[in-house]
Amino acid sequence: MLKLFAPFLLAAAAVVTPSAHADGYPAKPIRLVVPFPAGGPTDVFARAVSEKLGQRLGQTVIVDNKPGAGGAIGTDLAARAPADGYTLLLGTSSTHSVAPAFGMKLPYDTAKDFTPIVQVGDAPNLMLVPNDTPAKDVKEWIAYARKNPGKLNYASSGPGTVVQLTAEYLKAEAKVDLTHVAYKGTALAMPDLMSGKVHVLFDSMPTGLPHVQAGRLRALAVTSLKRSPLLPNLPAVSETLPGFESVVWFGLYGPKNLPPAVVTRVNAAVNEVLKDKDMQDRLARLGIQPAGGTPQQFATVVEQDRAKWKKIITEQKLTLE
The missing domain is CATH 3.40.190.150 (Bordetella uptake gene, domain 1)
Incomplete structure (x- = not known):
């Protein structure tokens, strides 16, 4: 009789084992x-x-x-x-x-x-520009870029990074012409951004914000869909380009x-x-x-x-x- 029911017992065990295992998780x-x-x-x-x-x-x-x-x-x-x-x-x-x-x-x-x-x-990024940029917000910056087609560039931490894609996203949505300048990390781009050799960079808050707080760079916006609770006074790019989020x-x-x-x-x-x-x-x-x-x-x-x-x-x- 036991041998007769053995296959059914094995089948039942196979059914309950995953559930039983999950119930005792993690062990x-x-x-x-x-x-x-x-x-x-x-x-x-x-x-x-x-x-x-x-x-x-x-x-x-x-x-x-x-x-x-x-x-x-x-x-x-x-x-x-x-x-x-x-x-x-x-x-x-x-x-x-x-x-x-x-x-x-x-x-x-x-x-x-x-x-x-x-x-x-x-983790949203900050839109960073040199202090001498003749634009105080995203709307003014887009107007400035449109008046200077092909003359402005953006830095990235390399091809295929979110930093590059965010800038290309901005190019497409704002209909501006920017040249890509790739670096091996955003930290290496900072000196050129501060000096004005680079015109815009999207960087993370932990690495970009200290430069803003120290007065070395200007932050125009944050790339989250809404203003970040971490920086409530900084506008979102989406306030100028509806739906923009990166x-x-x-x-x-x-x-x-x-x-x-x-x-x-x-x-x-x-x-x-x-x-x-x-x-x-x-x-x-x-x-x-x-x-x-x-x-x-x-x-x-x-x-x-x-x-x-x-x-x-x-x-x-x-x-x-």
Whole structure:
């Protein structure tokens, strides 16, 4: 009789095991793969979140830096991990929006090989110009650029970066003619921006704002859709160009087929973490605004972001060279 029912018992076990596993999650430390180098802004952000997340989940969340190939090495590692919730990925605009929008040959499908869990935060950029720029706001700057077609340039941290795409987005929306000057990082562009050799740069708050506060540069606007609560007196570009938005988003993913119970558990924990005042203060110092929300909302944000950059890349005929 036992032998007769053995196949049915095995089948039942196969059905309940994933659920039971998810109900006891997490039972051991979780690895959070960061596909960028230690010490960089994404890494600093990940460590701030992982500490609080670990407290909420009752297990240590270990940051594991796997840099290389523009984030593809670490992202691929996370995609191939077991779908048990013990390997998560901190994805960004670079890994899941920009790279596929450029049609890069990746060893994974950013839309099919991951389970969206939650959007953690957004980091808008500042529109920075030299102090002697004859424009005090975005509207005046666009008018100035239109009067000087082909004479102005913009700096970026290299082809294919969000910094470049934001400037190209501005070019398209404002219908201005700007020349691209690529640097190996925005910090290297700062001296030329201050001297007036470069006419505009979109830079992150943590690196750009100190120059504004010290009187070395002028900030015309922020690139979030609405004014940033971190700088409430600074207008958004969208106040002149309706709908304009360019942010670097950060979000948690698991491998595809991650159990729904695990997704729900991590999502709820992150949303609670983002309500923590200390967490909000730490993110503010990094120029990051808390996000949160549902997995579906996160997936929609990424899909729309990818489509936007794909449109800009196609219309502006951008390449990675």
